[in-house]
Amino acid sequence: xxxxxxxxxxxxxxxxxxxxxxxxxxxxxxxxxxxxxxxxxxxxxxxxxxxxxxxxxxxxxxxxxxxxxxxxxxxxxxxxxxxxxxxxxxxxxxxxxxxxxxxxxxxxxxxxxxxxxxxxxxxxxxxxxxxxxxxxxxxxxxxxxxxxxxxxxxxxxxxxxxxxxxxxxxxxxxxxxxxxxxxxxxxxxxxxxxxxxxxxxxxxxxxxxxxxxxxxxxxxxxxxxxxxxxxxxxxxxxxxxxxxxxxxxxxxxxxxxxxxxxxxxxxxxxxxxxxxxxxxxxxxxxxxxxxxxxxxxxxxxxxxxxxxxxxxxxxxxxxxxxxxxxxxxxxxxxxxxxxxxxxxxxxxxxxxxxxxxxxxxxxxxxxxxxxxxxxxxxxxxxxxxxxxxxxxxxxxxxxxxxxxxxxxxxxxxxxxxxxxxxxxxxxxxxxxxxxxxxxxxxxxxxxxxxxxxxxxxxxxxxxxxxxxxxxxxxxxxxxxxxxxxxxxxxxxxxxxxxxxxxxxxxxxxxxxxxxxxxxxxxxxxxxxxxxxxxxxxxxxxxxxxxxxxxxxxxxxxxxxxxxxxxxxxxxxxxxxxxxxxxxxxxxxxxxxxxxxxxxxxxxxxxxxxxxxxxxxxxxxxxxxxxxxxxxxxxxxxxxxxxxxxxxxxxxxxxxxxxxxxxxxxxxxxxxxxxxxxxxxxxxxxxxxxxxxxxxxxxxxxxxxxxxxxxxxxxxxxxxxxxxxxxxxxxxxxxxxxxxxxxxxxxxxxxxxxxxx
Numbered sequence: 001x002x003x004x005x006x007x008x009x010x011x012x013x014x015x016x017x018x019x020x021x022x023x024x025x026x027x028x029x030x031x032x033x034x035x036x037x038x039x040x041x042x043x044x045x046x047x048x049x050x051x052x053x054x055x056x057x058x059x060x061x062x063x064x065x066x067x068x069x070x071x072x073x074x075x076x077x078x079x080x081x082x083x084x085x086x087x088x089x090x091x092x093x094x095x096x097x098x099x100x101x102x103x104x105x106x107x108x109x110x111x112x113x114x115x116x117x118x119x120x121x122x123x124x125x126x127x128x129x130x131x132x133x134x135x136x137x138x139x140x141x142x143x144x145x146x147x148x149x150x151x152x153x154x155x156x157x158x159x160x161x162x163x164x165x166x167x168x169x170x171x172x173x174x175x176x177x178x179x180x181x182x183x184x185x186x187x188x189x190x191x192x193x194x195x196x197x198x199x200x201x202x203x204x205x206x207x208x209x210x211x212x213x214x215x216x217x218x219x220x221x222x223x224x225x226x227x228x229x230x231x232x233x234x235x236x237x238x239x240x241x242x243x244x245x246x247x248x249x250x251x252x253x254x255x256x257x258x259x260x261x262x263x264x265x266x267x268x269x270x271x272x273x274x275x276x277x278x279x280x281x282x283x284x285x286x287x288x289x290x291x292x293x294x295x296x297x298x299x300x301x302x303x304x305x306x307x308x309x310x311x312x313x314x315x316x317x318x319x320x321x322x323x324x325x326x327x328x329x330x331x332x333x334x335x336x337x338x339x340x341x342x343x344x345x346x347x348x349x350x351x352x353x354x355x356x357x358x359x360x361x362x363x364x365x366x367x368x369x370x371x372x373x374x375x376x377x378x379x380x381x382x383x384x385x386x387x388x389x390x391x392x393x394x395x396x397x398x399x400x401x402x403x404x405x406x407x408x409x410x411x412x413x414x415x416x417x418x419x420x421x422x423x424x425x426x427x428x429x430x431x432x433x434x435x436x437x438x439x440x441x442x443x444x445x446x447x448x449x450x451x452x453x454x455x456x457x458x459x460x461x462x463x464x465x466x467x468x469x470x471x472x473x474x475x476x477x478x479x480x481x482x483x484x485x486x487x488x489x490x491x492x493x494x495x496x497x498x499x500x501x502x503x504x505x506x507x508x509x510x511x512x513x514x515x516x517x518x519x520x521x522x523x524x525x526x527x528x529x530x531x532x533x534x535x536x537x538x539x540x541x542x543x544x545x546x547x548x549x550x551x552x553x554x555x556x557x558x559x560x561x562x563x564x565x566x567x568x569x570x571x572x573x574x575x576x577x578x579x580x581x582x583x584x585x586x587x588x589x590x591x592x593x594x595x596x597x598x599x600x601x602x603x604x605x606x607x608x609x610x611x612x613x614x615x616x617x618x619x620x621x622x623x624x625x626x627x628x629x630x631x632x633x634x635x636x637x638x639x640x641x642x643x644x645x646x647x648x649x650x651x652x653x654x655x656x657x658x659x660x661x662x663x664x665x666x667x668x669x670x671x672x673x674x675x676x677x678x679x680x681x682x683x684x685x686x687x688x689x690x691x692x693x694x695x696x697x698x699x700x701x702x703x704x705x706x707x708x709x710x711x712x713x714x715x716x717x718x719x720x721x722x723x724x725x726x727x728x729x730x731x732x733x734x735x736x737x738x739x740x741x742x743x744x745x746x747x748x749x750x751x752x753x754x755x756x
Contacts, residue, residue: 002135002146002149002150007135007149010150010153011128011131011132014128014153014156014157015128017157017175018124018128018156018157018160020171020172021120021124021157021160021161021164021172021175022117022120022121022124022160024164024169024172025116025117025120025160025163025164026117027088028068028086028087028088028163029086029087029088029104029105029113030085030086030113030116030163031049031052031084031085031086031087031090031104032047032048032049032083032084032085033046033047033048033052033058033064033083033084033090034046034047034048034082034083034084035064035082035083035084036082037082040073041063042063042064042072042082043061043062043063043064044058044059044060044061044062044063044064044092045060046060047059047060052104056102056104057094057100058092058102059094059095061095062092062093062094062095063092063093064084064090064091064092065091065092065093065099066089066090066091067084067087067089067090068087068088068089068090069089069091086116086163087104088103088104089101089102089103089104090102090104115362116162116163117163120159120160120162120163121160123156123159123160124156124160126156127152127153127155127156128153128156130152131149131152131153134148134149135149143193143196143197144190144193144194144196144197147186147187147189147190147193148190148194150186151183151186151187151190154179154182154183154186155179155183157175157176157179158175158176158179158180158183158302159302161173161175161176161179162176162302164176165177170226173222173225174219174222174223177218177219177221177222177235177239178215178218178219178222180239180243181214181215181218181239181242181243181246182215184243184246184247184250185208185211185212185214185215185246187250188205188208188211188246188249188250188253189208191205191250191253191254191257191269192205192208194265194269195257195266198261198263198265198266200257200260200261200263202253202257204253211246214242214246218238218239218242221235221238221239222235222239236288237289240285240288240289241289243285244281244285244286244289247277247281250277254266254269254270255270258270271331279301279302279365280301280302283295283301283361284301295361331372334371334372334375334376335368335372337371337375338367338368338371338372338375339368341367341371342364342367342368342371345367346360346363346364346367349363403423403427403510403514404514404517406419406423407419407420407423407514407517407518407521408521410521410525412525413522413525413526416518416521416522416525417435417491420435420483420493420514420518421433421434421435423514424493424495424511424514427510428495428503428507428511429497430495430496430497431496431497432478432494432495432496432497433493433494433495433496434494435483435491435492435493435494436464436491436492436494437489437490437491437492438461438464438465438489438490438491438492439488439489440465440488440489440490441488443461443465445461445464445492459475459478459480463480464480464490464492465490467480467481467482467490467492468482469482469483469484469485469519470482470483470512470515470516470519472508472511472512472515474502474503477496478494478495478496478497479494479495479496479503480492480493480494480495481493481495481511481515482515483515483518483519483522484518484519484522484523486526491522493515571612572609572612572613575605575608575609575612576609578605579602579605579606579609582598582601582602583602585598586598586599622637622665622668622672624636625664625665625668629664630656630658630664630667630668631653631655633664633668634651634653634667634668634671634691635653637668637671637672637675638651641675641679644679645675645678645679645687647678647682647684647685647686647687647704648685648686648687649675649686649687649689650686650687650688650689651688651689651690652689652690652691652692653691654691654692654693655693656691656692656693656698657693659697659754660732660754662732663697663698663732663752666728666729666732666752667691667698667700669728670700670725670728670729670750671689671691671700671702673724673725673728674689674702674725674748675687675689677722678704678706681706681707681709682704682706682707682745682746683706683707684704684705684706684707684745685705686704686705687702687703687704688701688702688703688704689701689702690702694751694753695753696753696754697734697751697752697753697754698751698752698753699749699750699751699752700748700749700750701747701748701749701750702746702747702748702749702750703745703746703747703748704745704746705745706745706746707742707743707745708740708741708742708743708744708745708746709740709741709742709746710741710742711738711740711741722738725748729750729752732752733752734750734751734752734753735750735751735752736748736749736750736751737749
């Protein structure tokens, strides 16, 4: 990792260079006025932006005398490029012979100000804060992280100084050329150490140490061209060629490595770090090298550099990259549609409005990025407003929750089919909805509604046989769908209407999800029915329990034995070991008074162990429950609780009619568990328990004024006490409602009864 002092020195140097870049850039607005030399005079031949000519009254044929208060004949740039790309002011002689001093402002051309000043400035600060954040976070591989930080800073300097390079600013040109080559070299080093971090060893990385000489050579050449102007054109070719070669090397290294080691981390490097260099390479560097004219300016073709921080965040900040494939696929999906729409729009714009090729590419980038961002925003808004996105009848996602809740309450398959038919009929407005059973062995259809409807008579049986689970087919007279299938039988849903009805995409999606839920419900219902059949069959035999139930009971018993064994080992067994050691120490004791004292201590400890053992026995088998009944057992439990607890216990136990032999033990265990939880966790000052008779059974009401709890957090952690309580109640077909909030106590209501 970069030493702390060195890191902050780099940040300071980066900040100073940035101040210079944007100070000069701000004071030299883009004007793009082309000149030609006639009789040792520089005459305006073309004004790229009409708004500048109109606002400042500049015309073709005017003679330029000064640029930025410097005599035009002393400007070295005009000896190489006859275009005034940027200037803070110019002095010219109009056709009428008047001398005019014109001062330009960034506000004159908002789009140029955005491309050449505002976006580079924004990227400069993004890179600065990201570098500081990554350094402070210090996660991942330290060597690759160091080069990552240096890379993003150098890219930011290269991007920001592009405008100064066009202005022929000496320092700006040096910064731009050097940082551009340096960034490509640093990225290769980043790949080297990041691939090592991923366990990928590549032989060709051992030769890249000599590449550091390239930024040094470029730095020297740009310094020399300030004194030897003829080097400017040659240097441009050399620097762009070196950068192009380095980008190609980075591209090939990444692609070859991904082919050999197809990892998500390498893919995200390609998409979010290398791809942003493609516009600069193919729209600026290659055309300039081979045709001496670029398609898109360096500043505009570098705009995709704004995507690079996204790649950094994924490669360094995400420890588990399980969702990178999802993000890449989604980006590719959105990009495809955005590109298609962009091409269509640009074709229309090109034939409707005369526009230059440069403007076409600028507009393409803007439209493409706007569309991609819009797709992401729409996705977020759709998810956030998914319950209120459309009208009430079109809000199928919201209705899906209610539909599943209604289906879930079915007790058997036939009831499910009836509810499903009613639900679809009401929601989709079909007046004919019914379910068929197709026997795949006998090739025969059976209806559940006694041949009330006959829409299926015109359906080819081969179509029904080949229909997959959840698949929905549109026929001329109806829709058909497979809602369940096993080895022999397939259930088919038929939907029809007196008028021609076409389902919308949202309706088809809703119907598909409801069918899939119904299929899972049928599978689970049949599984339960099969288990009940197996239990009933087992009761007819000598062995009253099936093997799986015996195994389940045996495992449950073993679990309880292990819990009890651990508790006995940690308490009574440890106390007995201590007593044995004490007895060993007093065997040879000859002092009668001391011996008497130790024997008394041993007696008290044995009594304590006896009380603990009795408590365990009472926990395993409640005392008095079988002899004196439930009320006596509960009263003793309350008495023991009052001795142990720090809260006031208020209890009301009414006599109840025992309609199930398991109720007394259930009531005792439930109340015992609630009191134990109150002692351990509630911190209450009073606890109230009420047991009352109901028409079909009994009700237990518990309340305390303790610390309460967050029910959502409790459900996630699955508290053993509350889970055990629910399991006991549900085993007797009862209901339990727990109501609690932090610092507001807890209420539990339990109802158990027999069916009418």
